[in-house]
Amino acid sequence: MRFDIAFFLCCCRSFLSSTTEDESYYDLLSVERNASPEELKRAYKRQSLLMHPDKLAQKGQTVTSADRDRFTKMRHAYEVLSDPRRRETYDAIGERGMKWVEEPLSIDPQELAHNFATSSVYDRSKIFAIFLAVYIAVFLLPILVCLMADGTLGSGAKWTAVLTPLWVWDVILLFYHSRVILMGPIKRPDHIPEEEWVDPLPMWKRVLAMVRFGLLVLFELLVALQLDGFVRLPWVLVFVPIFIWEFIALRKKVMLANMNIVTHEELELAIGKKFTECSPVEKEDVHRRFIVVPTKDGTIYEAACKLKQEAVGDIIRILTRIIFSVLLVVNLQLELDWSWWIIFLPIWVMAFCIVGAAFRRFTEAQAEAAEKDPDTFGGSSGEDPATAYAKMDGSKAQPLSDEEREELKAKVMHTAYKAVGTCFSQCFFLFLMCLLIAKIEGAGYSYVWIISPFLAFGGIILCCLACTIFCISEVDENAGIAEFDSTVDQAAAAAYQSNVYQPPPQQQQRQDLQVDIVTPNTECKTPVESSWDPEKGQVWTPVAEAPLLPVDEPTALKQSPSDENKGTEAPTTNPSFDLD
Template identity: 55%
Template sequence: MVRYDLGFFLCCCKSFLGSADGDGENFYDLLGVENDATPEELKRAYKRRSLEMHPDKLAQRGREVTPEDQARFTRMKEAYEVLSDPHKRETYDAIGEKGMKWLEEPFSIDPQQLAHNFATSSAVDRSKIFGIFVAIAVAIFLLPFLACLMVDHHLGPGAKWIGILTPLWIWDVFILFYHSRVIMMGPIHRPDHIPEEEWVDPLPMSKRFFSLFRFCLIVLFEILVAMKLDGSVQSPWAKVFIPIYVWEATTLWKKVPLAKMKIVTVEDLETALGKPFAEFTQAERELIAKRYSVVPSTGSSEFESAHKLKSRARQDVIKLVFRVSFLIFLIIQLDFGLELNWWLVFTPIWVLSLCICCGTFQSFREVAAAAAERDPETFGNITGKKMTGTGFDEEAQGGSAYGAMGDDSSDTEGGEKKPSLTQEEKEELKGQVMQSGYRMMTACCSQAFLLVIVILFVGKLDGAQYSSVWIISPFLFVAGIFLFCF
């Protein structure tokens, strides 16, 4: 039986996948086995095909190895990696190679190809997409619309919040079902081609139960809020928010170690312990892994990933501080009757939005400055002024350019001219700058959108006489534009 996630994917996206996998050989053909081959048959077929197709074996037989031979061998290895993993094999059998690539890299698919596949798909598949879109739109907007009618007292005195929030309970049931399915899957089995000492379960059971626990806290909070608004619970709001306290505490417990993580290179460890990394004992490696994040070098992709993970964790901790501050202001306002101005209560939200926008802008400037330092010709005018690694040059700061003639410090390093970048390196720099710029624009636009909604909400709390539907009007406006384009 097809997994529920694959069934849902096929129902939603079959019209975008087009025909199967084109004219190329499928993975079973590459290994020379039937579609119902057992794991043992796959292993034997892989060994046999490796002896036939490995470039070294071809060279030993006196045959000249071509790039096509190398590519075919690599593709055969990829086929075995997929089919030897039961989870990946089930996915491949259901949606093919194209579908797998779409799941792994959603942005790697050509939009024109997607549009062509959709246009040439059957009317039934296209109608599924439209029906799903309408159902999602109704499910998303029904709850806020009912809440607005409830706040404006249009549903009568007998209406209860526990009933108004029925769409939310339905969403919660679906999400709980998803969490239970993930737990029932059990541990992910190690693929045969990965050594046991190198295998790490990407989704350990502890992580699955932890996610379920955090979601249950949210559901419990929703129920308590509904009962408090209906008058079924007489406890103060400070007690109603207990699940949120625990949820934020688990967030802090998860993020603080990452934010304080120390990143060290293999060379640093070898210098500190006075021996090669290969000679480290298992106990030493386990102790190091608990305290540090070990990367090959500061210029490696692992270092960049670890640095991003640490920066993201620090940002999450800062956001948590603002959320807790807002929670304190809110509870004081609700429980102690101080009648503070609602605009003051939401001060942490205003400051957090400003910090997010300023932070993304600063990140963009740093990326642009680093790119301008490596390639002043291409990136020196990103902001309309020549940039250096530490900021703008003297002229940009209003200083004098006197004495600058003949000063090639921007093109030299230690008296030697910097080597020019290759076209590939320039394209990589362009990609980094553009990605940082997109992140900045996305963050600023999303914060502006959310601020409009929060301002309308706070205005209503402060006694404004407009209908509560105006609070969700930005969502309705965006949905209308999307429907018009669709």
């Protein structure tokens, strides 16, 4: 089995349907699963004569849409099985899985959820094993480094052996970079003219990325060998690859921060001709110097400005790392025994600069919003917003629509949330740096405590994933219907019993009238009807008509002896009837 199919089955088996297909491609062609290509060709010709709509019409048979669909599916089956690679994919993951591999956009999320909810525990365990492997791969190296620094692994442990997970990652990434270089130039899409096509990933960028990563790997090897004592080099030479790596990144970010944001008209005015008339070399030079946007307003322009701001932030980080590396090299090479709080001083400065830049962007966004909508964002200064805006611009502010005002509010809130989030993240980072420096200075706790927040956070995510993977089950659409029906029946019976005719109490207490009641043969109850209330549910109410009395056997009224003596007739009061 191919590696990609095995990986797909390992990762996505639970998302495939566990039920077999009604009619497989082999059944459509009436061949065995081990049929040879020649047998498949003969079977296709034979099935075409039997299933083709024209052949069916010649035989006098009425051709339906189902016949046409079946012939189309049979022809598609032959196309799949006649291709060895597609046939192997079909044999491994079936028709649905092959369609998802070839057409990822055809995936139905509801079908995926249904298949996953009905999958086996074994298939779900493979997905959880993948997440567990990722967790181990991410945190194994930091844990080993902390244990090595604490001396837990013993005096005979070597850094070159402890950093084995790092070497594995380096080999994988080196293989990736080599594959990108061997991939060759990217072909021009058919819908883009040749004069407008620019390779988004030219070869020089691929080679430069490979060189930068090679410098990083070389630095890691030199540090490990230097710590193990296999080589005795000055620390300056050990850090040379990382210095080159940082300066290459610094040059790239400086060029990006210095690029001008221009429109198409401004670009043509700057270069003196149309962009389409430029040669490939000139186009490459234009892309290095300018960021071309349609207008100086809108989301594209804001994205370009954000790109430049991020480049400035990256420059600050790179310079901080360079200064920190220089201080570290000087301290190690000259053995000055400086305090580690001084060596890590650039880290503190970088954190404060990042927080300050985030709040500066927030104030700029708030000022821009106040300029566009002074009634909403400029009323806190105590001055009339319209007057203040007129002083700056010389004219009255243009009213904004509700949609534009909401968009402006969302932008200001986004920058505010980002500034607060940046502040909290940098505070957390500085807290970890304090723990690290204190440990280097001689604190008694383990290095593992420094990375313990990340371990705990990753463990919580892993537990949530485990609960999500193993606890999801399919919900029966008919669940609760029987209970609902029984509840409705009970409510109907209660309403039914509440509407049975009951006599007034005073009629049952009469002593001057003896009533013999004959139990009727048929039950007579008050008719009821039901209606549906969205808030109360099903409501049962009696029909507005008099209850029907049984007429099978009349009620016998007997005159009491006291009435006979008085010579009076029995009273005509309505007797009581027990309808139960």
